[in-house]
Amino acid sequence: SQTIHQWPATLVQPVGSPLSLECTVEGTSNPNLYWYRQAAGRGLQLLFYSVGIGQISSEVPQNLSASRPQDRQFILSSKKLLLSDSGFYLCAWRTGTITNYGYTFGSGTRLTVV
Amino acid sequence: GIQVEQSPPDLILQEGANSTLRCNFSDSVNNLQWFHQNPWGQLINLFYIPSGTKQNGRLSATTVATERYSLLYISSSQTTDSGVYFCAVPKDGGSQGNLIFGKGTKLSVKP
Numbered sequence: 001s002q003t004i005h006q007w008p009a010t011l012v013q014p015v016g017s018p019l020s021l022e023c024t025v026e027g028t029s030n031p032n033l034y035w036y037r038q039a040a041g042r043g044l045q046l047l048f049y050s051v052g053i054g055q056i057s058s059e060v061p062q063n064l065s066a067s068r069p070q071d072r073q074f075i076l077s078s079k080k081l082l083l084s085d086s087g088f089y090l091c092a093w094r095t096g097t098i099t100n101y102g103y104t105f106g107s108g109t110r111l112t113v114v
Numbered sequence: 115g116i117q118v119e120q121s122p123p124d125l126i127l128q129e130g131a132n133s134t135l136r137c138n139f140s141d142s143v144n145n146l147q148w149f150h151q152n153p154w155g156q157l158i159n160l161f162y163i164p165s166g167t168k169q170n171g172r173l174s175a176t177t178v179a180t181e182r183y184s185l186l187y188i189s190s191s192q193t194t195d196s197g198v199y200f201c202a203v204p205k206d207g208g209s210q211g212n213l214i215f216g217k218g219t220k221l222s223v224k225p
Contacts, residue, residue: 042220043215043218044200044215046213049211049212090157102159102162103147103213105157108155
């Protein structure tokens with residue numbers, strides 16, 4: 001079956017510390033993968049997307065980076081966290097065909113930078 | 115870029131009531147998605163609906179692409195329908211699947 005895993009669920013990190021959030025999918029190959037952030041107040045903002053191994057596109061310039069070392073693995077990183085990096089981070093995977101598709105989201109990581 | 119606006123921003127219903135949520139978008143789209151985010155943060159894809167009407171149980175959605183809006187209907191609401199409902203459309207033609215989300219409608223269903 002097709003599933004998406006995201007961890008950790010909750011994270012509290014001090015300002016200036018590094019970050020690594022991992023997302024993996026199962027039951028598919030060569031998926032389109034996405035990282036979104038949801039700040040308090042509901043809106044979801046696309047941060048990065050990837051259409052294949054080593055292919056990363058950034059939507060918003062910021063303190064974060066993403067990598068895709070394997071086909072079904074997508075990692076969100078930071079070398080030094082800022083207070084403004086706090087938020088709810090969601091990994092997503094596009095499913096279906098090019099003309100009839102949907103999205104499956106991971107359960108999210110709630111990051112608090114203190 | 116394309117703008118997505120949702121209304122109302124907040125909605126409180128008594129269990130059993132019906133409701134209509136609206137999504138307006140500023141440019142032509144070839145795809146529109148509706149999502150539900152439960153109080154624990156999990157996002158569930160409800161509908162892929164670029165045009166026409168679809169139904170899934172007590173939920174249905176209609177998109178009128180020529181007039182640039184979509185509606186989500188919830189009938190006989192239940193407390194489990196509470197959460198935030200988002201609509202989303204592709205950015206820049208959407209070949210990569212990147213979505214632009216509206217700010218959502220927060221629905222609270224009271225028992």
